Amino acid sequence: MSIEIFPVQGIPEVAPGDDLGAVILSGLEASDVALIDRDVVVVTHKIVSKAEGRIEAAPDDDAYRRLAEREARAILRRRGDLIIAQTEHGFICANAGVDRSNVPEGQAVLLPADADRSAHHIRVNLERATGASIAVVVTDTFGRPWRRGLVDVAIGVSGLPAILDLRGSPDTHDRTMHVTEIAIVDEIAAAADLAMGKADAIPVAVVRGLDLTGDGRATDLVRPPEEDMFR
Amino acid sequence: MSIEIFPVQGIPEVAPGDDLGAVILSGLEASDVALIDRDVVVVTHKIVSKAEGRIEAAPDDDAYRRLAEREARAILRRRGDLIIAQTEHGFICANAGVDRSNVPEGQAVLLPADADRSAHHIRVNLERATGASIAVVVTDTFGRPWRRGLVDVAIGVSGLPAILDLRGSPDTHDRTMHVTEIAIVDEIAAAADLAMGKADAIPVAVVRGLDLTGDGRATDLVRPPEEDMFR
Numbered sequence: 417m418s419i420e421i422f423p424v425q426g427i428p429e430v431a432p433g434d435d436l437g438a439v440i441l442s443g444l445e446a447s448d449v450a451l452i453d454r455d456v457v458v459v460t461h462k463i464v465s466k467a468e469g470r471i472e473a474a475p476d477d478d479a480y481r482r483l484a485e486r487e488a489r490a491i492l493r494r495r496g497d498l499i500i501a502q503t504e505h506g507f508i509c510a511n512a513g514v515d516r517s518n519v520p521e522g523q524a525v526l527l528p529a530d531a532d533r534s535a536h537h538i539r540v541n542l543e544r545a546t547g548a549s550i551a552v553v554v555t556d557t558f559g560r561p562w563r564r565g566l567v568d569v570a571i572g573v574s575g576l577p578a579i580l581d582l583r584g585s586p587d588t589h590d591r592t593m594h595v596t597e598i599a600i601v602d603e604i605a606a607a608a609d610l611a612m613g614k615a616d617a618i619p620v621a622v623v624r625g626l627d628l629t630g631d632g633r634a635t636d637l638v639r640p641p642e643e644d645m646f647r
Numbered sequence: 648m649s650i651e652i653f654p655v656q657g658i659p660e661v662a663p664g665d666d667l668g669a670v671i672l673s674g675l676e677a678s679d680v681a682l683i684d685r686d687v688v689v690v691t692h693k694i695v696s697k698a699e700g701r702i703e704a705a706p707d708d709d710a711y712r713r714l715a716e717r718e719a720r721a722i723l724r725r726r727g728d729l730i731i732a733q734t735e736h737g738f739i740c741a742n743a744g745v746d747r748s749n750v751p752e753g754q755a756v757l758l759p760a761d762a763d764r765s766a767h768h769i770r771v772n773l774e775r776a777t778g779a780s781i782a783v784v785v786t787d788t789f790g791r792p793w794r795r796g797l798v799d800v801a802i803g804v805s806g807l808p809a810i811l812d813l814r815g816s817p818d819t820h821d822r823t824m825h826v827t828e829i830a831i832v833d834e835i836a837a838a839a840d841l842a843m844g845k846a847d848a849i850p851v852a853v854v855r856g857l858d859l860t861g862d863g864r865a866t867d868l869v870r871p872p873e874e875d876m877f878r
Contacts, residue, residue, distance in 0.1 A: 419651070419652040421649060421652075421856075500876060507793075561739075561792050561875060561876070561878075562738075562870055564810060564828065564870045565830025566827065579795060580796075597797060598798070599797060602796065603799065606833065606837035609829070610831075610838055610857060611649060611650050623841075636795065638795070639794055645724040646792035
């Protein structure tokens, strides 16, 4: 069974208070993508944050840094202007997820207050409008230790497991697999980014062909400190 | 432009000395996938390592640990049986990439000695046989700090950039984007894994619809120690 990833074009600039479900539906229509059961709608958090009013003034570098510090529950490392921080949700990323790219000059976008809830809200609206049973993933673009370059990861999910637990499944030699928990929503986020393209500003994609249902939360991905050897 | 990911089924068990190009071609034929220009053939390293004879005896836990230590250039952390090590290629991962899953009991598979070269070799063979201009990515499954669950990443590449450098591109508000280097081959590796499925043992997938050419190496992804805040 092959996987298909459709970019959703024609999404307009989003403003605080906008109904994201309606915005995404109009994009789907403009892109000629009709949702079907098991589709996964992947949404970059920036339009979610904007719709939820999570955008603030950051007139200069100092104001931007203070915003990042305010959004941080803990600061792990600091180098020059960059801080690596843990957000209130538990995610660890640059500047606690506060971002100035793709927003008007002098402003910064924060992460959604609860991106799992945001994903659920979008899902309910899209399901109501289309009748299809779908899932929603909200993403952000994170750096990683050890490996250069950024990748998209999941920060919110509804209607999918966050992690696919294959422990106990037999491997190809009929032995029980050991530590095999796949961060499936992070793989979905990365896959969707292939159809989005950073400079093209396509904030939504649909991943079709996965046969997954579940009830995970992106916060399931947060590694408990006692398991984490790299804080 | 949508992205499609085709699983390549019917790949037999691979043994040392096997011609991987021929093995993959027979799988493509069995799966009814004809390669076209710009296709990316994603191959899990395990069949690459097996074909290259990178498999050794590991009769017990002690022998397995010694093998991991031998393959490590540096050991970053150690907890119980698990070591987090840097490989000779520069990648940082569990047990220096030495793995006992999906191999016969009492054996362990090492990483390819040079997975970029392996990718190039497979690419040349597939291009010669099909006439299509393609790219090849060799993957492994890595854990990450801070986030639970494993994801597939690139450890070898041929015919693609490893990193997409969007620095200097205008963002949606016509400002120059700052630090935006996308680890595109890692996103391709993660996307391909969606079509493979761990327990199903599909070791090859084809990603179609990317419009990328380049000449990167997976070792481009290794973050230089002086840039890395988390060793």
